[in-house]
Amino acid sequence: MTSPHTHHMRQALQLARYALDHNETPVACIFVHEPSDTVIAYGMNDTNKAHTGIAHAEFMGIAQIQRQFGAENVVRVFSETVLYVTVEPCVMCASALKQLGIRRVYFGCGNERFGGNGTVLSINSDKSTVSPNDNATYLSIPGLYRREAIMLLRYFYVRENDHAPNPRTKKDRRLDRETFPPIDWSMYISRQTFGREFGVENLRLYDTNADVPSARVPVDSTPSSAPGDIDWELIAGPCDDILELLDAERKGAQINLSHKKPKTVVASD
Amino acid sequence: MVKIKANPLNIDFKRCTVENKLQQIRNSKVATVPEIINVWTIDIEPKESKAVLDFIRLETQKTDPLSLIHIKRIRKSMDTNKRITLHVALCSTQLFHNKEDILSKLEKYSTKFQYTNLCCTNKIPMEAAPTKELMEKWSEEYWPLVWRGNPNNQILNDYTFDFPFIEEIIKKISKLSVEEQEKGNKMPVVSAFVDPLDATNVIYATDSRHMAGALPLDHSILNGINTVAEKLTLRKSENPSVEDDGYLCLNFDVYTTHEPCSMCAMALIHSRIKRCIFVKEMKNTGALRPDSGDGYCMHSNRLLNSKYEVFQWIGEDYGTSVVNDLECC
Numbered sequence: 001m002t003s004p005h006t007h008h009m010r011q012a013l014q015l016a017r018y019a020l021d022h023n024e025t026p027v028a029c030i031f032v033h034e035p036s037d038t039v040i041a042y043g044m045n046d047t048n049k050a051h052t053g054i055a056h057a058e059f060m061g062i063a064q065i066q067r068q069f070g071a072e073n074v075v076r077v078f079s080e081t082v083l084y085v086t087v088e089p090c091v092m093c094a095s096a097l098k099q100l101g102i103r104r105v106y107f108g109c110g111n112e113r114f115g116g117n118g119t120v121l122s123i124n125s126d127k128s129t130v131s132p133n134d135n136a137t138y139l140s141i142p143g144l145y146r147r148e149a150i151m152l153l154r155y156f157y158v159r160e161n162d163h164a165p166n167p168r169t170k171k172d173r174r175l176d177r178e179t180f181p182p183i184d185w186s187m188y189i190s191r192q193t194f195g196r197e198f199g200v201e202n203l204r205l206y207d208t209n210a211d212v213p214s215a216r217v218p219v220d221s222t223p224s225s226a227p228g229d230i231d232w233e234l235i236a237g238p239c240d241d242i243l244e245l246l247d248a249e250r251k252g253a254q255i256n257l258s259h260k261k262p263k264t265v266v267a268s269d
Numbered sequence: 270m271v272k273i274k275a276n277p278l279n280i281d282f283k284r285c286t287v288e289n290k291l292q293q294i295r296n297s298k299v300a301t302v303p304e305i306i307n308v309w310t311i312d313i314e315p316k317e318s319k320a321v322l323d324f325i326r327l328e329t330q331k332t333d334p335l336s337l338i339h340i341k342r343i344r345k346s347m348d349t350n351k352r353i354t355l356h357v358a359l360c361s362t363q364l365f366h367n368k369e370d371i372l373s374k375l376e377k378y379s380t381k382f383q384y385t386n387l388c389c390t391n392k393i394p395m396e397a398a399p400t401k402e403l404m405e406k407w408s409e410e411y412w413p414l415v416w417r418g419n420p421n422n423q424i425l426n427d428y429t430f431d432f433p434f435i436e437e438i439i440k441k442i443s444k445l446s447v448e449e450q451e452k453g454n455k456m457p458v459v460s461a462f463v464d465p466l467d468a469t470n471v472i473y474a475t476d477s478r479h480m481a482g483a484l485p486l487d488h489s490i491l492n493g494i495n496t497v498a499e500k501l502t503l504r505k506s507e508n509p510s511v512e513d514d515g516y517l518c519l520n521f522d523v524y525t526t527h528e529p530c531s532m533c534a535m536a537l538i539h540s541r542i543k544r545c546i547f548v549k550e551m552k553n554t555g556a557l558r559p560d561s562g563d564g565y566c567m568h569s570n571r572l573l574n575s576k577y578e579v580f581q582w583i584g585e586d587y588g589t590s591v592v593n594d595l596e597c598c
Binding site: 050051052053054055062066071074075090091092094095096099100113114116120121123126127128129130132 | 481483484485491497498517532535538553554563570573597
């Protein structure tokens with residue numbers, strides 16, 4: 001059995017791979033209406049083409065939701081929506097997600113420079129960033145396919161260095177497929193939350209700052225790989241049909257918003 | 270850069286105000302532990318010091334990406350036979366990453382001075398200490414430092430201001446803010462974006478979150494950034510053959526009536542602005558003042574490696590509208 005978490009993070013990674021193939025930063029996200037387990041939007045980084053530093057993947061997804069369901073419904077949709085994103089949202093996106101009242105976030109690897117869900121700041125649980133609905137704070141759970149998300153970023157930086165005016169030494173440029181920094185789970189979630197999300201039998205991973213093996217996210221799927229394994233098939237090949245697949249799913253999305261003004265919101269474009 | 274005494278501006282270095290109109294906003298938590306960097310050092314006999322200082326002056330000082338004016342170049346040590354050795358800091362390891370590179374520089378001077386023990390294990394504080402006491406403490410712990418006064422005094426002194434222009438923009442956004450309120454906008458927040466290369470075409474942006482079809486994220490700063498991007502995209506597509514240096518909001522000055530929230534304060538970092546001046550603080554939701562909200566000081570947070578200058582307008586009040594203090598601006 002595949003869990004929705006596994007499935008959606010895999011979609012996000014394929015989309016990040018698509019972005020990489022189109023010369024963008026390999027960061028991508030999928031917005032899922034949780035009660036119906038439906039993809040309602042996706043996003044990729046678009047800072048190069050749009051000439052703005054704020055065209056992050058999350059904002060592209062937010063714009064899709066706005067177009068699809070109408071601006072007046074966005075906050076209600078968000079109250080039941082979960083985000084899967086390959087890299088931790090930056091401070092700006094973490095704040096935007098909170099100001100729209102996102103239900104929960106899952107991410108792959110941390111964002112060392114700008115992370116707003118625990119690495120640099122914890123906007124998701126702060127006081128000063130105001131949420132419009134009952135989700136006053138949101139949980140943001142790291143570590144799903146973390147190594148795959150890191151590898152995609154490494155592909156990008158290796159490639160980018162080739163274009164740099166002063167390429168660094170060859171040693172720096174070599175693609176590292178072996179070593180991964182430890183993940184300090186306690187920066188993001190409590191031990192209790194980890195146990196609930198990944199299974200209490202895996203708590204030793206929390207205690208030792210170790211990765212959750214990708215094939216065992218979540219625990220109910222077949223534990224076929226040892227810690228440290230990477231699902232190369234997921235990130236190594238091109239994935240040209242991912243946009244079509246996601247578009248088909250989100251445009252067909254019909255979701256029932258379960259509280260306040262209960263009515264079916266039908267996709268409009 | 271003028272000498273502090275010669276600066277025609279009225280700067281209050283204690284209160285950190287300029288002309289009693291702008292209040293500098295910075296992280297008030299004094300860093301008691303410095304950020305550390307490594308330097309290349311050599312050991313020499315005292316008679317070689319002049320030649321080595323010449324080497325520094327000619328070969329490293331001007332090209333070093335890090336300014337080392339806050340350290341003493343030479344540290345003295347004496348052995349049991351009262352023989353003096355001088356340890357000299359040549360440059361940061363950011364200037365030369367590899368030993369071979371610095372060796373080849375030193376090679377050229379092999380006839381001028383003798384040295385031993387070239388290494389990069391000595392650590393120094395990256396920036397000057399904020400107080401004299403800390404300077405003395407850090408000198409003990411790391412490497413001898415020089416006291417040149419509170420480093421923020423120099424920072425304040427080096428800022429440049431066009432006060433008539435600043436005041437005109439503040440007046441304008443305050444007036445627009447009042448007009449927005451009169452039109453019924455519940456969030457009468459207004460921002461102005463000034464491109465240093467095109468300062469006559471100021472871009473004004475309002476908060477539109479309560480308009481039909483808008484999102485709760487449509488704050489004036491995000492709207493302004495998007496307008497700048499649209500103009501830039503249009504300009505580049507209309508003149509594809511012209512070399513256009515336009516890049517995000519690089520070096521822009523951004524004026525805004527209300528202290529930005531965490532989202533907008535970070536969006537300004539991503540946009541690479543130079544300076545933000547706001548009028549009214551948002552004590553619950555602001556992300557710039559150390560005593561606002563969660564005290565993020567987003568523009569001078571050490572962990573977010575980009576930085577911009579921030580000032581609060583404390584000059585004449587031109588009637589900026591009041592907004593609900595539980596809203597993010």
